[in-house]
Amino acid sequence: MTARLRRLCGTTRTTLTSSFWQPRSEMQDDAIRYLTNHLQYGTNQEDKCAYVRYLLTTELLPHVKFAGETVPLEVLNARRTMLMAAMIRRLLLTYCKKIPLDDRDAYPNKRVVTTGALLTHLFRQLFQKVCNDTRNEFVQEVNNDAWKKAGQPTTSTRSSKCPRSRER
Known part of the structure; x- marks a missing residue:
């Protein structure tokens, strides 16, 4: 992994020592401590550390x-490291004017949403709507005690909207 990371960072002839490339737990602890000091969540340090670790494993990339x-x-974590190294490398190369700025309006930088993804999104929205509507109707029926009256046909339940009441 270190050779791949060096290639991503672009170190051909650097003065960085080999200890720089070795993961060290005290560096991770220092970073977690730094983040917990700037976090406005929780009251004690253990909660903050656990929350920062949770955020880093779920929310970061x-x-x-x-x-x-x-x-x-x-x-x-290795994938995140590689991606962060590639982004930092591009940022530094752009800052040093080794590569040009990306044109975010250019066609190759546009995201293409395929029909499959659009249909999946549409189906998910409509399915959630049907589930929510069904749940709301069910809760309304239970709260109105209409389910108790369902077995007792009356003139109010025999309407044109209820096909079962016409059969009786």
Whole structure:
């Protein structure tokens, strides 16, 4: 992994020592401590540390984990490291004017939404609407005690809207 990380960072002849590339737990603890000092959540330090670790594992670059994929946390952290290294490298190269700025309005930088993704999104929205409407109707029927009256046909339940009441 360190060779790949060096390639992403673009270190051909650097003065960085080999200890720089080795992961150290005290550096991670220092980073967690720094983040907890700037976090306005929780009261004690343990809660803040747990919350920061939770945020780093779930919210930081969540797209490195593919849908339905079960991989160890070390693999996800390695992917996040690679992606962050690539982004930092591009940022530094752009800052040093080694590569031009990206034109975000250019056609290759546009996201293309395929029909499958659009249909999936539409189906999900409509299915959730049907589920919510059904649940709301059910709750309304239970709250109005209409389910107790369902077995007793009366003139009020024999309407044109109820096809079962016409059969009796």
